[in-house]
Amino acid sequence: MAKTLSKPTSIFFMLFTIFFFSTYVIADEAPVFSKNLPPSSLGLEQKKLSHLHFYFQEIVRGPKPTAVRVAQANTTNTSPTGFGAVVVIDDPLTLLPENTSKVVGQAQGTYTFASQSESALLMVMNFAFTEGEYNGSTLSLLGRNTVSPSVREMPIVGGSGVFRFARGYAQAKTYTFDNKTGDTVVEYNVYVLHH
Numbered sequence: 148m149a150k151t152l153s154k155p156t157s158i159f160f161m162l163f164t165i166f167f168f169s170t171y172v173i174a175d176e177a178p179v180f181s182k183n184l185p186p187s188s189l190g191l192e193q194k195k196l197s198h199l200h201f202y203f204q205e206i207v208r209g210p211k212p213t214a215v216r217v218a219q220a221n222t223t224n225t226s227p228t229g230f231g232a233v234v235v236i237d238d239p240l241t242l243l244p245e246n247t248s249k250v251v252g253q254a255q256g257t258y259t260f261a262s263q264s265e266s267a268l269l270m271v272m273n274f275a276f277t278e279g280e281y282n283g284s285t286l287s288l289l290g291r292n293t294v295s296p297s298v299r300e301m302p303i304v305g306g307s308g309v310f311r312f313a314r315g316y317a318q319a320k321t322y323t324f325d326n327k328t329g330d331t332v333v334e335y336n337v338y339v340l341h342h
């Protein structure tokens with residue numbers, strides 16, 4: 148059922164179209180690559196400071212390791228610092244040091260043995276939280292982890308969900324290291340500014 152528009156109607160549509168497109172351009176609604184917004188448009192008036200405290204549980208041996216070495220260089224095995232090895236982790240984050248304690252999230256990412264002169268890792272990981280109001284929110288850590296000092300500090304470079312626009316730092320302290328299995332528990336204190 149084809150339908151032709153009556154003359155007044157098509158003139159109306161023509162004028163409407165011209166009007167519509169001109170307002171589109173004039174009203175700055177045309178596709179734009181970038182524009183300034185008031186911070187309040189994303190609810191960014193006030194900053195919050197959060198302190199998160201949890202334990203990072205890493206199991207390297209056994210049937211269900213949470214850390215797996217996925218790559219290394221030919222020279223890694225003869226390097227005193229393990230230079231060139233890359234490990235992928237999916238480590239549970241728990242409220243208390245015991246591995247049976249409540250899980251509040253996972254640390255997922257990689258670390259690379261990135262120094263030839265000392266034990267120093269490049270850490271690239273996300274803390275993916277699953278607890279309460281933080282469920283589904285993440286913090287991204289990118290930093291250098293020199294394993295020997297008692298407290299290592301690494302930057303938090305961003306976040307998602309409740310941690311949008313996050314910036315801050317994480318302090319990591321080895322809680323237990325089993326020198327037979329290589330299993331490690333690391334205490335994390337994370338301080339972040341976010342909105």
Ligand SMILES: *[C@@H]1O[C@H](CO)[C@@H](O)[C@H](O)[C@H]1NC(C)=O
Pocket residue numbers: 221
């Ligand atoms: C690494 O080792 C393998 C096997 O031993 C050898 O085939 C390969 O050429 C070596 N690569 C380099 C870059 O030395």
Ligand SMILES: *[C@@H]1O[C@H](CO)[C@@H](O)[C@H](O)[C@H]1NC(C)=O
Pocket residue numbers: 206246247
């Ligand atoms: C938890 O830790 C205990 C002792 O510290 C150990 O025997 C057990 O295998 C660990 N469980 C897991 C799932 O890692």
Ligand SMILES: *[C@@H]1O[C@H](CO)[C@@H](O)[C@H](O)[C@H]1NC(C)=O
Pocket residue numbers: 277278279282283
């Ligand atoms: C977290 O969110 C997921 C997906 O929305 C849901 O399945 C899960 O039950 C939640 N966990 C907690 C502890 O609220």
Ligand SMILES: *[C@@H]1O[C@H](CO)[C@@H](O)[C@H](O)[C@H]1NC(C)=O
Pocket residue numbers: 326327
């Ligand atoms: C492992 O740790 C125990 C005590 O914590 C120590 O006596 C032992 O020498 C260590 N072994 C190695 C290989 O470092």
